Amino acid sequence: MGRPPRFTPQQLQATALALLDAHGPAGLTMRALAAELGTGAMTIYNYVADREALELLVVEAVVAQAQWRHAPQAHWRDEVRHIATAMWQAVRAHPHAIGFILTRRSRSPAVFEVAEALLAALARSGRSGQALLVAFRAVWALVAGAAQAELAGPLALQAGESAPRTIERFRALPPDRFAHLIEIAGAALGSDAENEFSQILDLLLAGLAAGGR
């Protein structure tokens, strides 16, 4: 007998993301999601194949939030910057989702769409084929890597750790072996993430401009 679905896929997706945002990866379970929706755990399996599919749904939800405008009249450099920044911001808006975004292979339209937009902008630098691929991979890596560095890099802030405490932690390292690291720890704490990402991107864009048109 054709029974109408109790939930929409969008409802599931939004609830899963909300759960993740609120309680972190450990809080996103089939059972917790079901409870949040007011049903039993097994009901979730009417909408996703398994836990992995649920995680992909969340990745899609985050990446889909990346918004950019197509600007064919702008310089390709500005358009690449615009799209890369949009993606970085979307990822950054959901810190608890970053782990999933970094490690789960998503084939969702949202991911393909940012990829295509980036490729189109980069193609305007005069690249095609292997050179275009390399340029794309470089920008993608920088965006993903910037999110990674903030989450888990050597200079990432520990969750709930104060700035003075972080500086102190680095000062406690052997100064003869980690001189630069200790020196830079202060700058890392004073650094504004948005501005820093912009500068990192600038470095790569300068390299891309040198090789392009």
Added chain:
Amino acid sequence: MGRPPRFTPQQLQATALALLDAHGPAGLTMRALAAELGTGAMTIYNYVADREALELLVVEAVVAQAQWRHAPQAHWRDEVRHIATAMWQAVRAHPHAIGFILTRRSRSPAVFEVAEALLAALARSGRSGQALLVAFRAVWALVAGAAQAELAGPLALQAGESAPRTIERFRALPPDRFAHLIEIAGAALGSDAENEFSQILDLLLAGLAAGGR
């Protein structure tokens, strides 16, 4: 009564990494590790505080495998390339560990040592303070991001998927919306990872050279 430990920390670390390499993340459990060592699950807790600590042990094991030589007479560009490549290769040698490396914050000496070596090389470009931090974060992001892209990027090969099958999958996308992605999919499959990483790094190094000395 002072009882001598049955295992060394190195033994635990090596066995954990071997288990991960052989069976993937799902295969690395406290119980499986204990069984592999021929003991009960709870024995592991005499060596690590919890599962998270075990994962950090594995991350450390992988990063510690990065080997580079200090070359103060070489151009800073070559030294940066050398260290970045060493780290990328170490990460790449353990595909099943990449997820942990990307998402777990490690404060192990191994991580601090690559970071310091990279910083020292980059400092020779004439940078210090915020500019040095930005240069470091850019290189780090590129290395981490390259590993990410290979694991989970839009052009990553699906585990066990053949090259023709991958191309077919991209050809099945709407060609009007994903023209560049479809075009580039072929290049992505023919691309040699080592060579591609080198080219990506070149782009960033060109940008770094333009801003440095």
Added chain:
DNA sequence: ACCTGAACACCGTTCAAGT
């Protein structure tokens, strides 16, 4: 100090039965 089994509070998922 280190070892370890029993037990607890969770998971994801299979199965079978419902509408």
Added chain:
DNA sequence: ACCTGAACACCGTTCAAGT
């Protein structure tokens, strides 16, 4: 077609008892 509870095979970890 979709819903759902019971049950199974796992987890990480606490506790208490051992040497």
